[in-house]
Amino acid sequence: MSRILIVEDEPRLARLEADYLQHAGFQTHCLSQGLEVIPWLKENTVELILLDLMVPGRDGLDICRDIRSFSQVPVIIVTARIEEIDRLLGLEMGADDYICKPFSPREMVARVKAVLRRLQPPAPNSAQQALTLSPQSFKVQYDGREIELTAVEFQLLYTLYQQPGRIFSRARLMDLIYQDQRIVSDRTIDSHIKKLRKKIAELIPEKEVICSVYGAGYRYDPQSVEPEE
Numbered sequence: 694m695s696r697i698l699i700v701e702d703e704p705r706l707a708r709l710e711a712d713y714l715q716h717a718g719f720q721t722h723c724l725s726q727g728l729e730v731i732p733w734l735k736e737n738t739v740e741l742i743l744l745d746l747m748v749p750g751r752d753g754l755d756i757c758r759d760i761r762s763f764s765q766v767p768v769i770i771v772t773a774r775i776e777e778i779d780r781l782l783g784l785e786m787g788a789d790d791y792i793c794k795p796f797s798p799r800e801m802v803a804r805v806k807a808v809l810r811r812l813q814p815p816a817p818n819s820a821q822q823a824l825t826l827s828p829q830s831f832k833v834q835y836d837g838r839e840i841e842l843t844a845v846e847f848q849l850l851y852t853l854y855q856q857p858g859r860i861f862s863r864a865r866l867m868d869l870i871y872q873d874q875r876i877v878s879d880r881t882i883d884s885h886i887k888k889l890r891k892k893i894a895e896l897i898p899e900k901e902v903i904c905s906v907y908g909a910g911y912r913y914d915p916q917s918v919e920p921e922e
Contacts, residue, residue, distance in 0.1 A: 727751030
């Protein structure tokens with residue numbers, strides 16, 4: 694049974710989250726103070742963390758950064774900060790997803806299940822296992838078929854492919870792809886992603902393995918089934 698750490702200083706909300714997660718088959722543990730999180734994690738094992746950004750004692754983004762210094766446990770940020778910069782900053786600190794308050798408890802459970810599902814080993818015939826990248830030739834093979842990508846397209850795919858499920862903002866992708874600091878717009882990344890998806894669709898028409906995350910960026914999801922609009 695998966696164990697979820699809930700970091701939330703509002704008792705009613707923490708109880709609500711715990712109740713819904715327990716009903717869905719998870720074990721839970723709640724912490725209300727930011728300074729308690731890192732010491733507790735170093736002594737205990739969990740499969741996922743629900744981390745509120747505004748817990749007393751320590752900023753949630755600093756907590757997330759420290760977690761990533763010693764653990765890759767998935768982190769879902771829970772925040773009332775609706776500004777895009779806060780969401781993107783949280784993702785750049787290593788968070789796997791975010792939920793904005795107020796939220797539906799059922800949505801929260803669905804997000805938890807989705808993140809954990811992305812971390813499961815792929816099925817034998819899944820795209821992640823069969824998709825093979827060749828950095829020397831910028832070619833991608835799948836099920837006996839092959840396509841060739843441009844250098845930028847290959848770098849984009851390779852970056853996303855290396856960390857399945859992680860959301861990369863457009864700004865982060867630009868920094869990684871264009872290391873010569875040239876000036877490009879967000880739309881440049883969108884254009885490359887569109888072309889990359891079209892080429893991958895020639896290999897895997899039944900899947901959209903590069904998924905858009907509204908307001909945040911893109912992620913590679915080998916278990917995605919239906920193409921997203």
